Structure formats: structure tokens, C-alpha cells
Amino acid sequence: MHSLASICIVLGGICIVSGFVIGYAHTLIMEEKLLTITQASELLGVSVDTLRRWDKSGKLVAIKKNGGTHRFYREKDLEIFASDLMKFASEWIEDGIDFPGTFYCPTSSIFNARLTKMEYALMLKPGFEKLFSLVTLVTGEIGDNSFAHNLGKWPDTPGIFFGYNLEKGVVVLADRGLGILETLRQVRPELPSHVVAVEVAFTEFVSGRAPEKRGNGLKTVREVVVEQPIDLFFISGDAEVRMQGLDKIFRVTRGQRVIRGCLAKIEFK
Amino acid sequence: MKLQLGKFGKTLISRELGSEAFKAFQTTLRELPKDEELEIDFSDVLTLSPSWADEFLSPLLDLMSNRLVLLPSDNLSVHATLRVLQEANEYTFRIKSW
Numbered sequence: 001m002h003s004l005a006s007i008c009i010v011l012g013g014i015c016i017v018s019g020f021v022i023g024y025a026h027t028l029i030m031e032e033k034l035l036t037i038t039q040a041s042e043l044l045g046v047s048v049d050t051l052r053r054w055d056k057s058g059k060l061v062a063i064k065k066n067g068g069t070h071r072f073y074r075e076k077d078l079e080i081f082a083s084d085l086m087k088f089a090s091e092w093i094e095d096g097i098d099f100p101g102t103f104y105c106p107t108s109s110i111f112n113a114r115l116t117k118m119e120y121a122l123m124l125k126p127g128f129e130k131l132f133s134l135v136t137l138v139t140g141e142i143g144d145n146s147f148a149h150n151l152g153k154w155p156d157t158p159g160i161f162f163g164y165n166l167e168k169g170v171v172v173l174a175d176r177g178l179g180i181l182e183t184l185r186q187v188r189p190e191l192p193s194h195v196v197a198v199e200v201a202f203t204e205f206v207s208g209r210a211p212e213k214r215g216n217g218l219k220t221v222r223e224v225v226v227e228q229p230i231d232l233f234f235i236s237g238d239a240e241v242r243m244q245g246l247d248k249i250f251r252v253t254r255g256q257r258v259i260r261g262c263l264a265k266i267e268f269k
Numbered sequence: 270m271k272l273q274l275g276k277f278g279k280t281l282i283s284r285e286l287g288s289e290a291f292k293a294f295q296t297t298l299r300e301l302p303k304d305e306e307l308e309i310d311f312s313d314v315l316t317l318s319p320s321w322a323d324e325f326l327s328p329l330l331d332l333m334s335n336r337l338v339l340l341p342s343d344n345l346s347v348h349a350t351l352r353v354l355q356e357a358n359e360y361t362f363r364i365k366s367w
Contacts, residue, residue, distance in 0.1 A: 108283055108285065112280070112282060112283060112286070115280065115282065116279075116280045119280055119315060119316060123315070130343075130344075130345055131345065132315075132316075133315060133316040133317075133344055133345050133346035133347075134345050134346055134349065136280065136282075136315070136316040136346065137282075137316055137317075137318050137319075137346040137349060137350070140280075140282035140283070140316065140318050140320075141282075141318055141319070141320060144282055144283045144284065144318070144320055147283070148283075148284055148285070148320075205356075205357050216319045216320070216323055216353050216354070216357050217318070217319055217320045219319075219353060220318075220319045220349055220350065220353045223349065223352070223353065224349050228345075
């Protein structure tokens with residue numbers, strides 16, 4: 001059976017918007033094998049009911065042959081639909097909207113297994129023979145942070161979104177957890193804002209899991225991203241970190257939107 | 270004594286698994302003579318994260334101090350992790366030359 005994680009690896013340069021419509025000329029459809037709704041649900045990791053709902057709402061429109069009622073999907077279109085990782089992650093943490101289940105890691109052990117799979121694939125990417133370990137470190141620290149700081153405290157959905165496209169050089173992580181500010185206020189109740197909390201998390205040895213000694217994960221992430229050809233976009237609450245381009249400076253700014261939990265996009269070319 | 274860190278896994282990421290690895294290593298550690306050095310070999314490790322290492326290497330450092338010796342590695346994640354760990358512990362690890 002296919003997995004979207006592996007499919008995403010071979011995708012490239014595709015951006016998709018909501019209201020995605022599947023199916024073009026009739027002749028083209030005839031030449032391609034169509035998947036049933038059950039096969040499509042297995043491929044995307046969502047229920048058949050979710051696919052029916054997405055069809056009705058226009059989010060992922062199915063093909064109906066000769067005016068019939070059965071829904072069909074082109075495999076290539078499902079791959080394209082599943083390639084917009086930031087859209088899925090943002091919609092999930094902001095509005096709780098469903099995303100393909102292949103990106104869902106309900107437990108840290110599942111996250112670790114998928115991270116190892118990504119690590120092995122990245123080792124084979126030309127130019128990443130050494131850098132793969134730092135991309136894995138950055139991804140692993142951000143993902144593990146979500147689990148460590150929300151264990152037994154998830155406000156609603158436990159676990160994280162973890163998607164990647166190694167051809168494009170992008171990893172997206174997201175959680176619907178407490179976020180950095182609420183986590184750190186457990187040990188530093190005086191923290192005034194999301195911006196200050198995120199700055200502390202990325203620059204100081206501090207753990208939201210007192211009496212645990214220290215948290216050094218995000219500090220390492222910052223140091224690695226500053227020095228290496230790895231970009232990072234990170235949001236928690238209304239605090240944003242953008243470390244991009246050649247001359248990267250660590251700075252936390254206040255963004256326009258407030259999100260729950262954390263959202264991270266890691267890019268590497 | 271030489272410890273191949275890769276025996277605990279090639280991808281050493283989470284704090285939880287680092288803590289488990291340290292507990293599992295206790296039996297071996299108890300059998301180590303008081304005057305013997307413990308050499309840590311990173312050669313089979315693909316990725317080492319600071320969270321994992323903080324749960325394994327930091328308590329080892331507390332117990333063994335300068336009897337803990339790290340073997341050289343060209344792995345970038347090992348370098349990044351050791352640098353932060355040294356800063357956090359305010360200690361410079363003994364690293365054996367190539």
C-alpha cells in the first residue's frame with residue numbers, strides 16, 4: 001500500500017488551494033486508473049465519510065462517472081492534494097479541520113518511527129550526506145518538545161502533525177497543545193507575553209517540566225539554524241520566529257494572528 | 270571500557286528514550302571498576318539530539334567526571350549536541366584525539 005509520506009518525497013513544485021477539483025477531459029480520465037473512495041481513504045488516511053464531506057464542501061471534489069453517484073479519484077490528484085503541508089497544519093491548529101491521517105502522529109513513538117524513516121531518506125539526498133543529521137535533530141527536538149510539554153495536558157487532540165517533502169526540502173510540524181507561554185508559565189509565572197516566552201525558550205536553559213533540570217532543545221535548534229543552510233519559521237500564540245536566508249538573525253516578533261499550540265516550518269535546499 | 274552508543278539506537282532523539290537508556294545502562298555501570306575510564310563511541314549513531322544526550326551523558330558526567338571520555342566523531346549532530354551540553358553543564362568534555 002502507498003503511504004503519503006513516501007509519495008510526498010517524489011512530488012515537486014506543486015501548490016494547491018482549497019476547492020481543488022479532480023478530473024479534466026473525459027479522454028484523460030479514460031486513460032488513467034481511478035481509485036474508489038475506499039482506496040482513496042486508505043491512501044490519504046481519512047475516513048470515507050470525511051472524503052464525502054470534502055467532496056460536498058468542494059475541498060476535494062470526486063469524479064462521478066457518467067452522472068453516477070459513486071465517487072472516484074485520480075491517484076496523482078490525491079498526491080497533489082496531500083502536498084500542501086502548511087495549509088493542512090495551519091487549518092488544523094487554527095480551526096481543527098481534518099487532514100490526511102498519514103501526517104498524524106498520535107504518540108511520540110509513532111513520531112520517532114516516522115522521523116527515522118525521514119532520516120534514512122534524507123541521507124540519500126545529494127548534498128545532505130552530513131547535513132541530514134542536523135535536519136533530523138531540528139525536526140526531532142521541535143516534535144519531541146510538543147509531546148514532552150503536553151503529556152497528560154492536551155487540551156483536545158493529542159499528538160502532532162508531521163509532514164515532509166524532501167524533494168522540496170520542507171518539514172512541517174504542528175500541535176494543538178498548550179503553547180510555549182502556558183508551558184513556561186508553569187515555572188516562570190511572571191512571563192508577560194508569547195513573544196517573551198518564545199524568546200526565553202530559544203535562548204535560555206529553561207524547562208517547562210520542573211523539577212526537570214533544563215531544556216536545551218530549542219536553544220540547540222536556534223544555534224543550528226543560525227549556522228547551517230536550514231531555515232525556520234516558528235509560531236506559538238502570536239509570537240513568530242523567522243530565520244531565513246543567508247544572514248540569519250534570531251528575533252521574535254509579534255504576528256498578526258494568534259494560534260494555539262505550535263507550528264513550525266523547516267526548510268533546507 | 271568502551272560503550273557503543275549506537276547500541277541504544279541509531280537515531281537518539283527523545284528525552285524519554287534517553288532516560289530509559291540511562292536506566293538500562295545502570296547494571297553495566299555498576300560493574301565498572303572505580304578507576305576505569307568509560308569511552309563513548311558515537312560511530313554508529315546517525316543523529317544525536319541534546320534532549321536524549323542530556324538524559325544520558327549529563328548524569329554520566331555527574332557520576333564519572335573526568336573518567337568519562339568521548340571518542341571523536343565527524344557527525345554534525347554530535348558536534349552541535351556536545352557544544353550545547355558543555356554550555357549547560359559548564360564543563361568541557363574530555364575528547365580523545367583521532
